[in-house]
Amino acid sequence: MAATVKRGTPLTDFTNIPHSSASQPAGDTKRVKYAGNALKQKKASSFEEDLERLEEEIGHSAENDQKWARPALPAFDPKTTPIVFQQIDAEEAIYNDQPVVRLFGVTEEGHSVMCNMTGFYHYFYVQAPYQFEQYHVNSLHDYLDTLYPGAIYSIEIVSRWSIMYYLGESPSAFLKITVKDPRHINRVRGGFERGQVEWRDGNVGFALETTYDNIQYVMRAMIDTKLSGMSWVTLPGGEYQMTAEKQKVSSCQLELQIPYDRMIAHPSEGEWLKMAPLRVLSFDIECAGRKGIFPEAEVDPVIQIANVVSRHGDSKPFVRNVFTLNTCAPIVGSQVIENRTEKEMLMGWRDFVREVDPDVIIGYNIVNFDLPYLLDRAAALKVHDFPYFGRLVHVKQDMKDSTFSSKAYGTRESKVINIDGRLQFDMLQLIQRDYKLRSYTLNSVSAHFLNEQKEDVHHSIITDLQNGGAESRRRLAVYCLKDAYLPIRLMEKLMALINYTEMARVTGVPFSFLLTRGQQIKVVSQLFRKALQLKLVVPNMHQEGSSDEQYEGATVIEPIRGYYDVPIATLDFSSLYPSIMMAHNLCYTTLLTPEYLKRAGSTLKLGEDYERTPNGDYFVKSGVRKGVLPVILEELLGARKRAKADLKKETDPFKKAVLDGRQLALKISANSVYGFTGATVGKLPCLAISSSVTAYGREMIEHTKKFVEENYNVEHGLKHDAQVIYGDTDSVMIKFGPNDLEECMRLGQVAADRVSEEFINPIKLEFEKVYYPYLLINKKRYAGMYWTKPDKPDKMDTKGIETVRRDNCRLVQTVIETVLKKILHDRDVAGAQEFVKRIISDLLQNKIDLSLLVITKALAKADYAAKQAHVELAERMRKRDAGSAPTLGDRVAYVIIKGAKNDKNYERSEDPLYVLENNIPLDTKYYLENQLANPLKRIFEPILGMQQTTSLLNGAHTRTISVAAPTVGGLMKFAVKTEVCMGCRTPLTGAFAKGALCKNCMPRAAEFYRRQIDSLNGLETKFARLWTQCQRCQGSLHQDVICSSKDCAIFYMRKKSQKDVQDSTAQLARFDSMAW
Amino acid sequence: MLEGKLEQASLFKKLVDAAKELVQDCNFDCSETGIALEAMDTSHVSLISLELNADGFSEYRCDRNITLGLNLTSLTKILRCGNNEDMLTLEAQEKPDSLIIRFENTQQDRMSEYALKLMDIDQEHLGIPETEYAATVTMPSTEFQRICRDMYAISESITIECTKAGVKFSCEGDIGNGSVTLKPSASADKPEHATKIELSEPVSLTLSTKYLLNFCKATGLSDTVTLKMADENPVLVEYPLSSGHLRFYLAPKLDD
Structure with missing residues (x-):
């Protein structure tokens, strides 16, 4: 009776696990559509229906369906026509023997662009030696020319501040050393750092020097041209030059170059928040492995490659096709491209990629499986022309192993493949980075985010399907197509492209860095951008600090554990760490060294000009000098406020998504600034800042607790004493006492405002929510109903x-x-x-x-x-x-x-x-x-x-327990089972041995028989439902279920159910031989 | 209604101690012929079969078949409450929800009564059918225990080879190997110290030392132990009781 007992509980209720119900049109239209076509209705799986519908919808609305190529480029006059495009990727290159930054991008009309940004030379700074004068420059240049022949482009004396420490108002003299080729910069820089530059004029000379502004060439160029990742660029008419057809190195429709200072980089605001119609290709391959061995590219053939291409902003993919080895029955809504040989298929796919010219290549685990497999397979088959599907037509795609290690994301090994000009955006990597899930298979990820299951065909079965007929290969192709379609759906659902684009725009780093690099580069980019504006230079710190170096973290108020059946108000400091840094002007540039304080202490006054943090460090106040980090944070939070305000006004869902992604990116960026100063193995660690931040935080939490408990009590005319029952990092939980939700909310609001007044702007304590009831288990472990309005709870938290x-x-x-x-x-x-x-x-x-x-x-x-x-x-x-x-x-x-x-x-x-x-x-x-x-x-x-x-x-x-009797185990093959009475469990012997009941229970035989039949019926129904559930999921009610997804609850349920039915049938059969 | 009285609690205590090494929860089947327990260990390599015949009790009564589901760990806790020499009475109602256990000391001036809650254990009833054995060895139970204990230190399996000349226990482990050979002997004055072999054909079995050592927990119940063996069949290790038996079956290790 298990089935009936359990059906009521949410545990085993399989009826509400949804099957593919991807944005289907209203039920009625669907029914009408299939009414006259019974045959089709029978055959089509839900995913096939999707495909079919896509074709119908697109087919009716545009002629572009399944048209691979980009729109043709109209004739234009380069002298007068500006070219406006969104750049998606930037890389370092050599063009006409000169270093250039190569930008790839797309215009609003969907034309692909490659633009060489010329004339930008890489540079770094070194402090000018004492008494170094303008007339020394030529001599130093000559000296460096002999030391590093042909490396130096120019040397300039400039006045800059070092970002580290407040050392008075006046800037110092720095040498800006510009090199001709970015590849030389590290040699020259290293020379200065190791004391190899022995140029000397009298007393003027170098020792072991700290160099400043160490950043890679592409980033340097982007910072200096104010170009941020995924931003828009205008090339004014007449300023750029088209590359002659013969000299073209790329497959882009527009290939051109422009001096870096003629290009207009648009800040990502207002109109320039838009997105170009990026072409997104999602693909998936299937390989025919051998039994028991995971496919190896040297031996096992690639048998299918499914592709789905969509234009960003369009709701439907406009290309859906599948390349198959051997024949394949047609699939409505998708092109089937049959190939006789693997070589033909690989080359066909390469040509397809070239023609469809995607800007972004996505998929599931493509970086570590699909792409390497294709490259390895092509190498094994000696298809040497295959690995050329980047935008640079002569550049071969190669693989490298890389290990990525970051405190935030852990260590991951992965492959790196250069597909120049096309972004790779592996949804698996993205989801592993951004979401914590039980399982990361495509199946469970889609179940989680899209509420949609897919069948999971074990790789050992794939070979059987391939070796079947055109029909079984068709089945495989549908499966493969779905695997290619799901990543696109996931990307849209998670708004991954939009959010990452906004992150690139906000932080200024190229898009590709976001998946391949850690958190630090984002802060570095912002820091350098601001530093450039303020004429600050950043010392090149060598990573000495060990990662074990610890400082005291946030405070946790010891929880008063228990179950609270009264409202618990929660007050949060909004953006606590950023606001502390802003309020107290904590920055590299405002930090006072004890030596400087001793030297210049008389000119500065404690409390007025500088203050001492609870951690014992000294920082000047903003009246003396405003810190860079507070400025960056102010801008980030200000921009977030604006984005949130715009978000409220915006009605267009697409623009809303962009704005939401933007405000999220801004928030994350603001919060990562603190982490950057505390990253001891980082680019520019400064523990004085980070430990001061946490020290202020601790002080504030303690103060809040004290204030609330002292001011909200019986003495102050309230009915109850308020009690802070728990607090962590940036929040405190207060039991005000009253049972009344509204009253608690009011008290919370008032308390938040009053406490905020105690602190320096912009630190703000906000009343956010009330937990009622609230279960406080331990530090960082609690649960409660979450209320923001007194009429109904928002959710359980x-x-x-x-x-x-x-x-x-x-x-x-x-x-x-x-x-x-x-x-x-x-x-x-x-x-x-x-x-x-x-x-x-x-x-x-x-x-x-x-x-x-x-x-x-x-x-x-x-x-x-x-x-x-x-x-x-x-x-x-x-x-x-x-x-x-x-x-x-x-x-x-x-x-x-x-x-x-x-x-x-x-x-x-x-x-x-x-x-x-x-x-x-x-x-x-x-x-x-x-x-x-x-x-x-x-x-x-x-x-x-x-x-x-x-x-x-x-x-x-x-x-009451039940122990199963297994069919394996050493003794089982010798053992003989004695049936026991179904009524009272006594062993059955003699005349009753073959029956179902013992002598004593015999009078109730009818009752037990009835019970057994009911149970069997229940089990049969359950099994039938599970089986059809799986058939629906795999997309056909006429085929055997082959799915063996270990992540799927239904899979085990189905297997168990099957067995239960068998067992129950056997039990029932015992009544047949009973001596009635 | 079940009522069974044993003159000495120690017998039942020892039986439960021997059984709890193999099984946790099991059903005791009580019928008019006596109390029986048949259960496999959790990994299904061995089986314990215990029978206490009605005539082994000083008083015994069982009107209809009753199944008592017991957790042996809990049962042991209660049995510890009585002394070895105490008289022990087991009592259960028609449709019992607990088993009453009574102790009475030899002076008959102290009586104690405990109730153990029963479990409802849904378990399949498995037994080993009677088979023809090629070799039957009877030996002192302490000797058998010593061999198992010694060899457990060396290897996880013991090979028992039985021929006309004697029975040889051998083992091979990482640190070395060892063997013990017992020859048939007939010491007339102390028959319980003798080793007897009845043989129709030579037999060799490899068995798990761990399980054999578990069986040896029953050593205190009987002076002698009988091993019955046939090739590729489970070995039967029997400790004879005055009325009833305690049998263990253990599946041989097969080379695979």
């Missing part, structure tokens, strides 16, 4: 509770979620207890769906020092069947089974499928004690107390 962690099974997540919902939302503690008891009881009786018990972990490397459950299991599976065993990089799914006494966990991990097939008993106690117990205790203890919580986990409901 949880922090640090086991709902997002990935190393536990899904049961924990669902149970915790439901329990919290019952406690907080429904205020039904008794109901929550009942629910927990029922779940525990179900668990011990093996009634919980297996998919909820599966734990997954990525098999990251082959040899771990300590034995781990998933690694050991992968090893055992390999011994059992090398074919289906997980390989490196796969996620291993496992469950914990019962083992011998004292067996370790890693000895008890088992493949869920193997468990299902062989009916192996699960270690339900493990799940109860190691998975469920602790999170449940944490939640219930503050509410119920220790005693009752214990009984929740060990009560009477834990005394």
Whole structure:
């Protein structure tokens, strides 16, 4: 009866898992559309319907469907016609033996552009030696020419400030050393730093010098021309030169050059917030692997390449096609391009990419799988002409290994492939960076973001489909097309292109840096831009500080744990760290060294001209000198305010998305400035700033707590004493006392305003929300209903509770979620207890769906020092069947089974499928004690107390258990099963041995028979529904289900259900042979 | 209604101690012939079969078949409350929700009563059918325990070879190897110290030391132990009781 018992709970309710329902038109039109075409209706899968509809819609509206090439370039006069384009990528290049920055971009009409920005020379600064005069310049130039022949372009004496420290008002003399070729700069710079420049005139000369402004050429050029990533550029008519057709190196429609100072870079504001119609190609390949081996490019052929191309801003992709090896039945809505040989297919695809000329190439794991595989495969087949699909027609695509390591994102290994002029935007990398998920397979990611499943065909089955007929290859092609289409949908849904574009515009770095570089480059870019404006130079610091160097972080007010059934007001400092830096003018340029203070202390007054931070550092006030960082932050936050204001006014959804992405980018950028000053292995660490920031933060939280508790109490005429029950970094939680939500909100608002007055502008304490009720479990662990208006709660909010962690099974997540919902939302503690008891009881009786018990972990490397459950299991599976065993990089799914006494966990991990097939008993106690117990205790203890919580986990409901009898195990093949009575479990012997019931239970035979039939019916219905669910997901109700997605809950449910039906049928059959 | 009285609690205590090494939760089947337990260990390599016949009890009564689902860890906790020499009574109602356990000391001046909550264990009933064994070895149970314990230090499996000449236990481990050979002997005065072999054909089995050592927890129940073996079949290790038996089956390790 498991099915009926569980259907009511949210745990196993499979009916509401949505299938492909991608932006379908209203149901009615659909029905009408298929009414006259029964045959078609039968065959078309939902995704195929999508494809078909796309063709119909586009086909009717424009003639451009499935037209690959870009619109033709109209004739124009370069003398008078300005060229306006959005640049998407910038790289360093040599043109006519001169260094240039090569910009790639697209005009608003959709023409591709390559523009060489000429005449920009790279430079750096070094402090001019004492008494260095103008007449020394030529002599130094000559000296450097002999040391570095042909390297130096010019030397200039300029006055600049170093960004480090406040050292008085007057600037110092610096030498700006400009080199001819950016590749020489590091040699010259290194020479100065190592003291190799031994030029000397009397007393004037260099020692070991610090150099200033170390930044790569492209960034330097972009900073100096005020060009930011993804921004618009105008090349005025007559200023640029078209490249002669013969000399063209690119496949762009417009290839030209312009001196860097003639180009107009538009700041990304107003009109220039728009986007060019970028062409986005999403593709996916399929390879035919051998059984049991992950496809290897040297051996296994590429059999299909599916492509979907859309123009940014259009809602529908205008090219959908699939290149197949061998024949393939036609697919409505998509071109099928059949190829006889792999070589033909690869070349066909290359020509396709060239013609469709995408600006952005996206896909899922293309950087580490699809692209390398294509390149390797082409090399293995000796198709030497293949790797030329960049915009530079003569540049071959190559692969390099790279390791990217960042504190924020962790260490990742990846491939780097140069596809000049086309951005690569791997959705897998993006999602791994920006979202924490249980699983990163395309399937589960689309389920998560798009509410859409796809079938997961194991790579060992693909070969079978390929070797079938045109129909089975068609099936594969549809699957492949869907894999190519999903990344585009994900990109749109997550607004990835828009958000990243805004991030590039705000921070000024090229788009490609955002995925390949860390956080620091973004701050560096802004810092250098501001420094240029203010004539500041940035010292080239050598990374000496170890990353272990620590400073005191934020404060956490010790939580007063418990369950609060009164409103808890939450006050937040908005943008705490940025506002501290602004309020106290904390910056590199305002930091006072103790030496300077000693020297010039008499001219500066503590409190008036400079102040001492709680950390013991000294900074001058903004009246003396305004810091650079505060200025950057002010601009960022100001821009964010404007963006948010515009966002409110804007009605166009597309522009809204851009503005929202922009304000988000601005917020992230503002917050990363603090981190930059504290990154000890960074470009310009300054712990005086970062530790002062946190010290101010701590002080403010403490002060807020004190203020609230002192001013909101009985003494001040209130009914209750306010109490700060918890506070973390930038927020405090206050129990004002009254039960009345509205009153608490009012108190919160007033308190926030009053506390704000205590602090320097722009520090502002904001009343944001009220939690009611509120469950405070521990530091950084709490849950509550979130109210912003007194009439109804906004949502349930949880922090640090086991709902997002990935190393536990899904049961924990669902149970915790439901329990919290019952406690907080429904205020039904008794109901929550009942629910927990029922779940525990179900668990011990093996009634919980297996998919909820599966734990997954990525098999990251082959040899771990300590034995781990998933690694050991992968090893055992390999011994059992090398074919289906997980390989490196796969996620291993496992469950914990019962083992011998004292067996370790890693000895008890088992493949869920193997468990299902062989009916192996699960270690339900493990799940109860190691998975469920602790999170449940944490939640219930503050509410119920220790005693009752214990009984929740060990009560009477834990005394009914069920143990499966497996079909494997040493003794099983010798054992004989004695049937037990279905009524009372006594073993059946003698005349009753073959039947279903014992003598005592016989009188109730009809009742038990009825029960068994009901149970079987229930199971059959459940199985039928699951099966059709899977068929719908795979897109055809007429084919066998081949999906084996380990991330899919339905998969295990379907397998289990299948088995349940078999078992139940067998049980029912026992009545047949009963002696009635 | 079940009522069974044992003269000495120690017998039942020892039986439960031996069983709890292999199983956690199991069903005791009570019928008019006595109390029986048949259960596989969790990894399904061994099986314990215990029978306490009705005549082994000083008083015994069971009107209809009753299944008692017990958690052996909890049962042990309660059994510790009585002394070895105490009289032990097990009692259960028709449709029991707990098992009553009573202790009475030899002076009959101290009586204690405990109730253990029962579990509802849905488990398949498995047994090993009677088979023909090629070799039967009877030996002192302490000797068997010593061999298992010694060899456990060296290897995780023991090979038992039985021929007319004697029975040879051998093991091979990473640190070295070892063997013990016992020859049939007939010491007339102390028959429990003798080793007896009945053989129809030579047998050799490789078994898990860990499990054998678990079986040895029953050593205190009987002076002798009988090993019954046939090629590629589970070994039967039997500790005879005065009325009833304690049998262990262990699947052989097969070369694969």
